[in-house]
Amino acid sequence: EPEVTQTPSHQVTQMGQEVILRCVPISNHLYFYWYRQILGQKVEFLVSFYNNEISEKSEIFDDQFSVERPDGSNFTLKIRSTKLEDSAMYFCASNSGVWPQHFGDGTRLSIL
Amino acid sequence: GESVGLHLPTLSVQEGDNSIINCAYSNSASDYFIWYKQESGKGPQFIIDIRSNMDKRQGQRVTVLLNKTVKHLSLQIAATQPGDSAVYFCAVAGGGADGLTFGKGTHLIIQP
Known part of the structure; x- marks a missing residue:
């Protein structure tokens, strides 16, 4: 069964550094999403992306965040200047335009 | 906005018994509802939607x-098995929103 794949599985970064999280959505999917889950808390929506532009974003997705589809297969989330509170699991999801969204196994981001 | 709650942090059932996990939502405009299962170290895995x-x-x-x-959603699992042990999240969407709003999750423990 096709899967959403995310790399790396664990990223450790110094506070203030830039980090890029990578995702390869399911190949025929057109809609892409990022969510985050702070340890012990609920999964929170960050942003959705379609047709090479952001279609919706949450309050969490401020100017420090950006997303990009640099080629035909990858979908990335960049955090420009990381803060301690950015430490979380970051999940990528995709779908074909109909529900449900399919999730990857996440990247654990640890900010030191 | 939407909020999703009625959170029972942990539910313990005997193997072979049925389990019911409950969820409440607040926004009457919500029109899509989904349950995900999350095993340790994995991303949310689609179970069923409505x-x-x-x-x-x-x-x-x-x-x-x-x-x-009453804006209530439940997931019933029949004849529970050890592999059903996981955290179960409900999530809702609606009003044209792309992003899912997740509940806090219930940790289902299957006792042998």
Whole structure:
């Protein structure tokens, strides 16, 4: 069964550094999403992306965040200047335009 | 906005018994409801979904019930197995929103 794949599985970064999280959505999917889950808390929506532009974003997705589809297969989330509170699991999801969204196994981001 | 709650942090059932996990939502405009299962170290895995034009939907050993009058959603798992041990999240969407709003999750523990 096709899967959403995310790399790396664990990223450790110094506070203030830039980090890029990578995702390869399911190949025929057109809609892409990022969510985050702070340890012990609920999964929170960050942003959705379609047709090479952001279609919706949450309050969490401020100017420090950006997303990009640099080629035909990858979908990335960049955090420009990381803060301690950015430490979380970051999940990528995709779908074909109909529900449900399919999730990857996440990247654990640890900010030191 | 939407909030999703009625959170029972942990539910412990005997192997072979049926389990019911409950969820409440606040926004009457929500029209899509979904249950995910999350195992340790993994991303949310789709179990079953339901749209607001239905009140019941069945899958293999799972049933989702939707009560729009009281804005309540439940997941029933029949004849629980050890592999059902996981955290279960409900999530909702609606009003044209792309992003899912997740509940806090219930940790289902299957006792041998």
